[in-house]
Amino acid sequence: MESYQSELNPNTRILMGPGPSDVHPRVLKAMATPLIGHLDPRFLEIMDDIKIMVQKTFRTRNQLTFVVSAPGSAGMETCLVNLLEPGDEALVCVNGVFGNRMSDIVERCGAKLFRVDALWGSPVDPDQVKEALGSCKPKIVAIVHAETSTGVLQPLEEISEIVHDAGALLVVDAVTSYCGAEIKVDEWGIDAIYSGAQKCLSAPPGLSPVSFGERAVAALERRKTKVQSWFLDLTMVKNYWAGAQRAYHHTGPVSAMYAMREALRLVLEEGLENRFERHRQNHLLLKEGLEALGFEFLVREEFRLPMLNAVKLPDGVEDGPARKRLLDEYNIEVGGGLGDFAGKIWRIGLMGNSSTPNHIHQLLGALKEIL
Amino acid sequence: MESYQSELNPNTRILMGPGPSDVHPRVLKAMATPLIGHLDPRFLEIMDDIKIMVQKTFRTRNQLTFVVSAPGSAGMETCLVNLLEPGDEALVCVNGVFGNRMSDIVERCGAKLFRVDALWGSPVDPDQVKEALGSCKPKIVAIVHAETSTGVLQPLEEISEIVHDAGALLVVDAVTSYCGAEIKVDEWGIDAIYSGAQKCLSAPPGLSPVSFGERAVAALERRKTKVQSWFLDLTMVKNYWAGAQRAYHHTGPVSAMYAMREALRLVLEEGLENRFERHRQNHLLLKEGLEALGFEFLVREEFRLPMLNAVKLPDGVEDGPARKRLLDEYNIEVGGGLGDFAGKIWRIGLMGNSSTPNHIHQLLGALKEIL
Numbered sequence: 001m002e003s004y005q006s007e008l009n010p011n012t013r014i015l016m017g018p019g020p021s022d023v024h025p026r027v028l029k030a031m032a033t034p035l036i037g038h039l040d041p042r043f044l045e046i047m048d049d050i051k052i053m054v055q056k057t058f059r060t061r062n063q064l065t066f067v068v069s070a071p072g073s074a075g076m077e078t079c080l081v082n083l084l085e086p087g088d089e090a091l092v093c094v095n096g097v098f099g100n101r102m103s104d105i106v107e108r109c110g111a112k113l114f115r116v117d118a119l120w121g122s123p124v125d126p127d128q129v130k131e132a133l134g135s136c137k138p139k140i141v142a143i144v145h146a147e148t149s150t151g152v153l154q155p156l157e158e159i160s161e162i163v164h165d166a167g168a169l170l171v172v173d174a175v176t177s178y179c180g181a182e183i184k185v186d187e188w189g190i191d192a193i194y195s196g197a198q199k200c201l202s203a204p205p206g207l208s209p210v211s212f213g214e215r216a217v218a219a220l221e222r223r224k225t226k227v228q229s230w231f232l233d234l235t236m237v238k239n240y241w242a243g244a245q246r247a248y249h250h251t252g253p254v255s256a257m258y259a260m261r262e263a264l265r266l267v268l269e270e271g272l273e274n275r276f277e278r279h280r281q282n283h284l285l286l287k288e289g290l291e292a293l294g295f296e297f298l299v300r301e302e303f304r305l306p307m308l309n310a311v312k313l314p315d316g317v318e319d320g321p322a323r324k325r326l327l328d329e330y331n332i333e334v335g336g337g338l339g340d341f342a343g344k345i346w347r348i349g350l351m352g353n354s355s356t357p358n359h360i361h362q363l364l365g366a367l368k369e370i371l
Numbered sequence: 372m373e374s375y376q377s378e379l380n381p382n383t384r385i386l387m388g389p390g391p392s393d394v395h396p397r398v399l400k401a402m403a404t405p406l407i408g409h410l411d412p413r414f415l416e417i418m419d420d421i422k423i424m425v426q427k428t429f430r431t432r433n434q435l436t437f438v439v440s441a442p443g444s445a446g447m448e449t450c451l452v453n454l455l456e457p458g459d460e461a462l463v464c465v466n467g468v469f470g471n472r473m474s475d476i477v478e479r480c481g482a483k484l485f486r487v488d489a490l491w492g493s494p495v496d497p498d499q500v501k502e503a504l505g506s507c508k509p510k511i512v513a514i515v516h517a518e519t520s521t522g523v524l525q526p527l528e529e530i531s532e533i534v535h536d537a538g539a540l541l542v543v544d545a546v547t548s549y550c551g552a553e554i555k556v557d558e559w560g561i562d563a564i565y566s567g568a569q570k571c572l573s574a575p576p577g578l579s580p581v582s583f584g585e586r587a588v589a590a591l592e593r594r595k596t597k598v599q600s601w602f603l604d605l606t607m608v609k610n611y612w613a614g615a616q617r618a619y620h621h622t623g624p625v626s627a628m629y630a631m632r633e634a635l636r637l638v639l640e641e642g643l644e645n646r647f648e649r650h651r652q653n654h655l656l657l658k659e660g661l662e663a664l665g666f667e668f669l670v671r672e673e674f675r676l677p678m679l680n681a682v683k684l685p686d687g688v689e690d691g692p693a694r695k696r697l698l699d700e701y702n703i704e705v706g707g708g709l710g711d712f713a714g715k716i717w718r719i720g721l722m723g724n725s726s727t728p729n730h731i732h733q734l735l736g737a738l739k740e741i742l
Contacts, residue, residue, distance in 0.1 A: 003416065003420050004421075004423055004639075005636070005639075008632060010404065010405075010411075010414070010629075011413055012405060013405075013406075015406065015407075015408060017408055020406050020408065020409065022405070023406050023626075028402075028403040028405065031399075031402040031403055032400060032402055033379060033399075034381075034383060034384075034393070034399065035384075035386065035393070035394050035575060036381045036382060036384045037386060037388055037391065037704045038391065040384065040698070041698075042381050043381070046379075046381070048374070049374050050375075053375050069442055069445075069577060070440060070441035071440055071602075071622050071623075073601065073620075073621040074440075076601075077601055077602050101601065104601055108598075108599050108600070109599075196622065198622055204406060204624065205409060205622040205623065205624050205625055205626075206440060206577060206624030206627055226478075227479075228479050228480075228599050230444065230447075230475055231442075231444050231445045231448050248709070249444075250442045250443070250445070251390060251391065251442050251443065251567065252442075252576065253442065253576050253627070254575055254576055254577075255394075255402060255576075255577070255626075255627070255630070256575070256577050256624070256626070256627060258381075259626070262379060264375070265375065268375075268376075327411070327412075333407075333411060338619070
C-alpha cells in the first residue's frame, strides 16, 4: 500500500513552536461545518462578523479591515504591493528574518529600499529611525512589532510619531503579537497592519487579518499604476469585503473563514486584557523553569515577547537531537533558530491555546529528562 | 446580542453553482483533525502524499508539482509571474472572464500582451492561435481549458502543437475541469497548469494545485529578474515542497492540506475514468431535464463542460428572483452569469460531490415549482 492510500493519521502534537499553535476544539468543529457558497448572503454575513471582530482585536475603526485569503506572508505582501509603486522610497527596519523579508518585497515592488538595521535580538531604536529619515523621503516606514525569529517586542508609539512627522505611512507586522499582546492600531497611528491566523489567535494557518487606515486608503486611491499582484489588489478585494455589490473577486476560503470566526469569538469571550495577562503570566512561569534548567533568554527582559521565548541552548545541548527527542518521545514541538541563530537558540511558543501551565509543565518535565 | 456572538449556523446548502461544490464528510472530518507543525516530518510526508496524488490526477511526472497556499486565482498568478519577466511577450486566448483575468495579470507582470479573442461561449480556434503567432514571438501562450464563466471545454492538443512549433510555453487554466474531465498534462505537452480545490475535487476553496514541466522549470531558472511576488516565487516555494532541506518559506495551511489529501484520496479511490464518466452521465441527465423545462444551452454540444452547465434562462424567468427562491426556499445554489451574460444565463455546477442524480432531481423538482 502506498503512503497516500492510508488514512490521515498525524501524531497528536503539543505545539510550542513559532506557530501553528494548538487549536481549540470549537475551531476544529467549526471547520468541519458543511460549506456554503462564497457569495451566499449567509457567507457575506460571516465575513461581516469577522470584519467586526478583527476591528475589535486590532482596536481600530478602519473600514478597510479584512482577511487576506492566504498566510501571513501574503498579508505582508498585500500591505507592501498596495502601498508602493515603482520609484517610491521605503524605509524598512530590520532586526530579524521578517524585516529582511519586507526589504526583499519592497525591492520586488520596484521601490527604492532604505534600511535601518538593528542587532538581531534587540529592538530598533527610535533615534535610528529619526536619523535614517534625514537621508531619505520614504512613502512608508515598515517595522516588525513582534519579531518571530528573535522574540523581540518592538515599542511603536515613539517611532509612529517620528514616521508621521516625516510624512510617511507606518506599516506594521503584527503576525506573532496579534491577540497575545496589546496592539492599538488607531491610538498608535498605525497606517497598515497585517497578522496571521496561526499564532496567538490559534486558528489554522492560511489566513491573514489586515487593516488599512484612512491615510493608507488615500495612498491606495492616489496610485498611478496598477497594483502588481492581481490576487492581492485591494482596489478589487475591498469590494468583496465591503462593497455595495460584494463583487466576486476570488473564491473565498469558506472553511478557513468558519475557523477564523470561531477563533475570534473565543478571543472576545476571554477578553483581550485577560488574554494578554494570561500570555504574560505563562511567560513568567516558563521563564522560571527554563532558567532553572540553564537556558538564558536572548532578549533583554523589557523587550521580550511573552508568546515567543527565544532562549540560548545550555552548553552541551545539541539543537537537532534534543528537538528530535522532544518531538519523537514527547510529541512536543519547539522551534529552532533561524539565520545566524540556527543551532544556537530555541524559539518556544506560548501562543493562544498553547499558552497554558499544562503546556509548560509538559515541556519542562520532558526537558528535565532529556538534558 | 451582536451577530458575531452567536454560534456558527449557516444553512445546509445544496451547492450547484460554479464552486465550491459539496464536500464529502470524510474531507470535513479530515479538516477537524488537530494540527501538527508545518515543518513537522509527518506534515512533510502529507505534502509528499499530496504531491504524488496531484501528479496522478494531472497525469504528469513533473517534479515541480505542488499546491499553492491560496485559491485558484493565486495559482493563475503563480504560473504567470514565475514565467514572465518585464518585456516578455505573452499571447492570451480569451473567450471568457478567466482569459481576461490572465490578460490583466500578464500586463501587471510588465509583459507585452497579445490576445486571441473568441466569442464568449465558443472555444478558441487553433487557426486563430496560429495566425496570432505570425505577428508576435511570445514566451508563453495561455489558455483556459474549462471556462467557468461560459461552460466551454477547450480542446488543447492541436493548439499545444502549434504553440510548441512557435517555441512558446503552453500555460493552461484547468480550475473547473480538474478531476471532472480528462487532463493529460504530459501527453498534451502542457508546460504549466493550475487548478482549484473547490470544483470537481470537492475540497474547500483556498488551495491551488499547480504543475510545471521541464521546459517551464528551465524558463524559471533562466530568469534574469526576481519573481515579482515573494509569496508565489517558485524558486523558493519549490524548496519547501521538494528541496533536500524542505526549507521554511511561508507557514503551510495545515488543515486545508489535510482536506486536500482526503479529497484526492477519494478521487483516486473512485478512479479518474469512473469519475469522468459520472460527470458525463449526470450532465446528460441534467440536460434532459433542463431542456424539458425550456432552458437552452449556451455552448454547442461538442464543447460543453459536463460539470458547468451554462444555460439561457427561458422567457419570462427573472434571474435574481428565481435564484433567490431557489436559495431561500430550497437551499439550492446555482450561479448567475458574469459580464455580458449577467442576468441572461445560469451556471449550474455538477462538480465532484455535487455531481449526483439526487442533486439533479432536487434542482429539477424545485425549478418545476418555481417556473
